[in-house]
Amino acid sequence: MQPSDAPAAIVRPATPADVPALGRLGALLVYVHHAFDAARFIVPPPDIEDAYAAFLGALLDDPDAVVLVAERDGSVVGYTYAAIEGTDFLALRGPAGVLHDLAVDPAHRAHGIGRMLVDATIAALRARGVRQAVLFTAVQNESAQRLFAHAGFRPTMIEMTRELDDEVR
Numbered sequence: 128m129q130p131s132d133a134p135a136a137i138v139r140p141a142t143p144a145d146v147p148a149l150g151r152l153g154a155l156l157v158y159v160h161h162a163f164d165a166a167r168f169i170v171p172p173p174d175i176e177d178a179y180a181a182f183l184g185a186l187l188d189d190p191d192a193v194v195l196v197a198e199r200d201g202s203v204v205g206y207t208y209a210a211i212e213g214t215d216f217l218a219l220r221g222p223a224g225v226l227h228d229l230a231v232d233p234a235h236r237a238h239g240i241g242r243m244l245v246d247a248t249i250a251a252l253r254a255r256g257v258r259q260a261v262l263f264t265a266v267q268n269e270s271a272q273r274l275f276a277h278a279g280f281r282p283t284m285i286e287m288t289r290e291l292d293d294e295v296r
Contacts, residue, residue, distance in 0.1 A: 150180025
């Protein structure tokens with residue numbers, strides 16, 4: 128069955144059985160971002176899948192974390208991770224749900240799974256009394272920016288990076 132013929136995904140809370148898939152998809156985020164800008168984003172270490180799996184697995188029981196997966200035909204094909212955070216004076220914002228991760232397996236993109244995950248994450252944050260959601264997206268990731276805009280997000284900040292081993296002219 129081709130992904131376009133596959134049944135719609137279901138979105139549900141992640142479980143310990145999903146941790147290996149979370150590690151694989153989280154590693155994908157690291158690789159993609161590093162490819163966008165190798166000077167800004169971390170070099171993926173050799174154990175990135177295991178490290179990301181351990182990171183996300185540790186959040187499954189955190190009451191301030193939302194970790195959801197999209198499942199198709201019994202396989203995890205995407206996930207989101209959001210955290211409920213308090214006032215952040217460095218970011219100049221009040222309490223919010225921060226959508227840290229959204230990843231969809233490349234073979235399952237362009238079928239609405241990303242939007243399903245974003246909508247479910249927003250619903251989970253709302254159900255916990257969160258009144259605002261924020262996220263960051265790589266400037267090069269225009270498809271993600273379109274998805275987030277269609278889901279009601281608006282641009283509010285621009286991160287700028289400079290390596291300090293060069294001179295400004």
